[in-house]
Amino acid sequence: MFKYVLIILAVLSLVTVVFMGVRGSISRKPPIVIFDDMDDQPKYKNQAGSNFFPDGRQMRLPPAGTVPFGREVSAPDKSLLVDDAAQFQLQRMPVEVTMELLERGQRLYTTYCSVCHGGFGNGNGITVQYGQAPPANYHGDRLRQAPDGYIYQVITEGKGLMGPYGPSIRPADRWAIVAYVRALQRAGSGSIEDVPENRRSELATTQPSGTL
Numbered sequence: 001m002f003k004y005v006l007i008i009l010a011v012l013s014l015v016t017v018v019f020m021g022v023r024g025s026i027s028r029k030p031p032i033v034i035f036d037d038m039d040d041q042p043k044y045k046n047q048a049g050s051n052f053f054p055d056g057r058q059m060r061l062p063p064a065g066t067v068p069f070g071r072e073v074s075a076p077d078k079s080l081l082v083d084d085a086a087q088f089q090l091q092r093m094p095v096e097v098t099m100e101l102l103e104r105g106q107r108l109y110t111t112y113c114s115v116c117h118g119g120f121g122n123g124n125g126i127t128v129q130y131g132q133a134p135p136a137n138y139h140g141d142r143l144r145q146a147p148d149g150y151i152y153q154v155i156t157e158g159k160g161l162m163g164p165y166g167p168s169i170r171p172a173d174r175w176a177i178v179a180y181v182r183a184l185q186r187a188g189s190g191s192i193e194d195v196p197e198n199r200r201s202e203l204a205t206t207q208p209s210g211t212l
């Protein structure tokens with residue numbers, strides 16, 4: 001009896017070793033699949049035709065009125081369709097600078113930028129107190145002389161450690177911020193001559209502290 005158990009065990013071991021032995025060996029034949037679980041499916045390739053659609057195209061056309069992704073707004077706003085890269089080259093902003101634009105820019109700047117750049121743009125925002133490397137100071141010659149399109153580009157794409165704000169701030173609002181950054185820079189290089197004479201006396205008691 002014991003003899004048979006040994007024989008059966010020996011045969012089973014042999015069978016196991018023989019079958020396991022081929023695991024991992026390479027074959028050019030397709031694998032034997034019992035349940036394929038939709039592993040293989042037909043697929044469409046770019047530019048190929050299709051009998052499924054009446055027009056024979058496999059790639060579908062966007063519906064009429066489609067605008068590029070991420071740029072759609074409910075109100076028609078042509079500025080959203082302008083190529084960003086072309087704006088980066090502009091020396092002067094393509095919008096009229098009004099008091100309303102500046103106030104809008106100030107609101108947006110305070111929302112998006114002042115945490116890092118500080119209310120006055122000299123790079124002492126609250127994040128610096130928490131250990132972030134100080135961002136650029138707007139009041140240096142290089143950024144003062146930079147074209148408007150460059151500031152717009154930095155907002156759109158970010159730079160170095162600064163992330164891009166293009167996805168969250170619409171182009172028209174980016175220009176409003178640029179206008180406000182310009183106003184901050186102008187304020188930073190202002191002199192007593194810029195202040196109307198009848199208001200100069202007020203300045204003596206209200207020195208800017210560096211933040212607004």
Ligand code: HEC
Nearest residue numbers: 112113115116134135136151154155159160161162165177
């Ligand atoms: C999270 C912090 C942070 C926020 C928010 C932020 N910035 Fe910056 N910004 C930086 C840092 C850091 C730099 C320096 C980047 C570098 O040179 O590596 C910088 C650089 C800049 C520069 C100078 C680029 C140069 O050429 O030196 C401009 C202009 C600027 N930011 C504008 C803005 C404006 C406008 C906003 C708001 C829309 C904004 N930033 C929001 C951190 C920030």
